[in-house]
Amino acid sequence: MKAFEIHVDRKDIRRANLVETPAPIAGPGQAVLQIEGFSLTTNNVTYAATGDIIHYWKFFPTGVDGQGIVPVWGFAHVVDSNSDALTKGARLYGFFPMASHLTITPQARGSSTVMDMAAHRKDLPVVYNTYRRVGATDPTEDAKRALFQPLLATSFLLFDFLTDNDWFKAEQIIIGSASSKTGLGLAKYLAEAKPDVPAIIGLTSDSNRAFVTSLDACDQITTYDALEGEIAQRPSVYVDMAGNADVRSRLHHHLGDNMVYSCAVGTSHWDKFTPTGDMPGSRPRFFFAPSQIEKRRADWGPGVIDRRIDEAWRRIADTSGGWMQIKTDTGAKAALKTYRDLAMGIMQPNVGHYIAL
Ligand SMILES: NC(=O)c1ccc[n+]([C@@H]2O[C@H](COP(=O)([O-])OP(=O)(O)OC[C@H]3O[C@@H](n4cnc5c(N)ncnc54)[C@H](OP(=O)(O)O)[C@@H]3O)[C@@H](O)[C@H]2O)c1
Structure with a gap:
């Protein structure tokens, strides 16, 4: 399968299907990202459950009535670009669709982040529209970070x-x-x-x-x-x-x-x-x-809260080997099964899921 999306029934979020799509091509000012992998937890099911109230369905529209794409946290690299802000090969961490590709309209924000300026995302929270540049793939570290x-x-x-x-x-x-x-x-x-x-x-x-x-x-x-x-x-x-x-x-x-x-x-x-x-x-x-975050930026000045958050999540994640197993499964079908299981409440608290595509 060249490109795919996982569509979720917005009226019954336990129902999800794998849909084959044409491989996207970058239009003017756009970059096409190929998604490498993402975590799946109850948080993603909650994005679906609150998709209409908190607008999570608006990030990655399917164009199909009644169907939505659930957002996930993960990694991608640029496979096609008509934008100076992102060149082919650049790697990003952030908020992606449960799919193989995402087309964005990138704008550089400093040297370490880019924002998707696509019209349909302009009223959605900045935190979700911001992608962080990251270095080369490290499967263990990538899974830990996404999770x-x-x-x-x-x-x-x-x-x-x-x-x-x-x-x-x-x-x-x-x-x-x-x-x-x-x-x-x-x-x-x-x-x-x-x-x-x-x-x-x-x-x-x-x-x-x-x-x-x-x-x-x-x-x-x-x-x-x-x-x-x-x-x-x-x-x-x-x-x-x-x-x-x-x-x-x-x-x-x-x-x-x-x-x-x-x-x-x-x-x-x-x-x-x-x-x-x-x-x-x-x-x-x-x-x-x-x-x-905004309050602490005002209290402590720029960068301090961001650094503390970074140190804090890494500190706990680095102990996780003692209490959680990260289970990596590969491919679109594994993503579909894991999402369905989580939506049905089939899970073990000591297992964290990462999907590599
Ligand atoms: N507002 C925010 O900014 C924000 C940010 C992050 C996460 N969250 C929310 O925090 C919640 C936890 O997310 P997570 O990803 O950390 O979860 P997770 O690690 O996947 O949590 C799994 C746990 O959730 C409970 N659970 C999950 N599905 C259930 C079901 N169908 N029926 C009964 N219990 C179920 C069980 O805990 P128990 O048996 O202990 O109840 C289970 O062990 C989500 O709702 C997420 O959206 C909110």
Whole structure:
């Protein structure tokens, strides 16, 4: 197959198909990127689940009614170019379609990044439209970066946001979906800062409890079923990577006014995500990571937060051999199967998927 895209049914995101497409050719000012590989986690399923609300379907339109392409984090190189900003052979890291190619309209931003200026992306967040130039392929490092960088960057920014707000005076931080990479990252950044942090409570499924225990980062691990009996009624922050409406509502009712801050980050339980209406305690607020980056750029000057994020994700990723196996599969069919499995909730928390094309 020369070129392909994986199309996902926007009304039922478990349904996905491999579609053969003509190999793209660069038009005026454009560059064609051949995608080399990308990670797949629940985060990508969440992009699909929230595709209409948060506009993820707008990045890589299919031109086919009702079908969307899920964004992924990975690597690509330029195979055709009519742009001075990107020459043939240049390698990039960033936000790509689950497909073999992407055509962009690059504009250089300093020496290390380029932006896609394509008209259909101009109103979408800059963070997703920016591609970073990278050096030669290193399969192990590439997989690690694609898998951990986007997720642990968020974990670190959450940690930074909580520190910046003096933990909202909470005595405990409750992490929903503690077995997710974003959740375990937050637990690890909090654990690094001990003893000057509130108690760390990992909230997870019964089946993932042993994995969260093995990470050795939480002070207490509680399963969703047992939260009322096990979580103490004291000032708490909830950092919600699960988005499970029932769990969120039960936790708010259990803690009442002791829910001092409720932070909505993700919907790993995307099929159980519904609006919860009025609940006791602090109203859930969406966490928008770029806002914390902007705040720190203003607080600390340019470059500092970016450097700290880089150091932070690498520090945790470099220990990952002890608690996570990176599984690399090859080809479009492997991508399709892995995406479908993740959308069906078929996964092991100690396995991280990378697809090499
Ligand atoms: N707002 C942001 O900027 C931002 C950035 C990064 C990530 N996120 C969000 O954080 C969440 C976690 O992403 P991730 O990539 O880190 O996840 P991941 O590592 O793939 O997490 C897997 C875990 O998610 C839970 N899970 C996944 N699918 C499920 C299903 N169908 N039913 C029940 N539980 C399921 C399970 O954890 P438990 O059993 O522990 O619940 C599972 O161990 C996603 O919703 C993602 O979009 C948000």
